[in-house]
Amino acid sequence: MTKRQPTWGKLRFGKQPNRSALPWAICTGLILSTILGLAAANWGHHATYWSNFSAFFAGVLPFAIAAAWLLLVDRTTIKGAVANPEHSIEHTWLAQASSISFFITIAVTGLASAIFTLFFDSFVGAALMVVAIAMLAVFAGSYLVIKHKA
């Protein structure tokens, strides 16, 4: 690491890897959002072409920039990055937070499903139950994959 390291890291690809990744991520995000915005606008009514384009462009842009940055950046060059993040305590915190978040979300979804089914809209209750079951299925699948790799 050097003192001149850009906050948002350097490019992972290309012949000049010392270039900052952020401008490239912004450009890629703008291009991607424009393409998706035009596609969405063509899909809708002609009268609302530009409003559809603007809404879709604005909605997609932050995610497109973030996705492009994740693809383009060399993570070891991000300001404050460490060589062995998997051995840092933050890695443990992340794993614990992910685990806690998952189980809280499952519990809340299950509880909400029961409440909606009993007292409100049973369709919403069923939909929430499907979400909870899907989350458990993904969890079981992930567990089996990890177990298989061990």
Next chain:
Amino acid sequence: MRNSLAQLRKSKNLTQEQLATKLGVSRQTVISIEKGRFDPSLPLAFAISREIGLPIEAIFFPDEN
């Protein structure tokens, strides 16, 4: 797990930041290990052992309880 990392690090005239940089981890990791709040992974324990210049069992001790 208890450890004597803080004393050993100071005896080597290393700051927490310097040790963290040598180990390739965050300073918070070194702080938490020294306070006994975080048990390092085996590769990290070996790296600490290498930097301090002592075997792992001279740095880390099992809890008596």
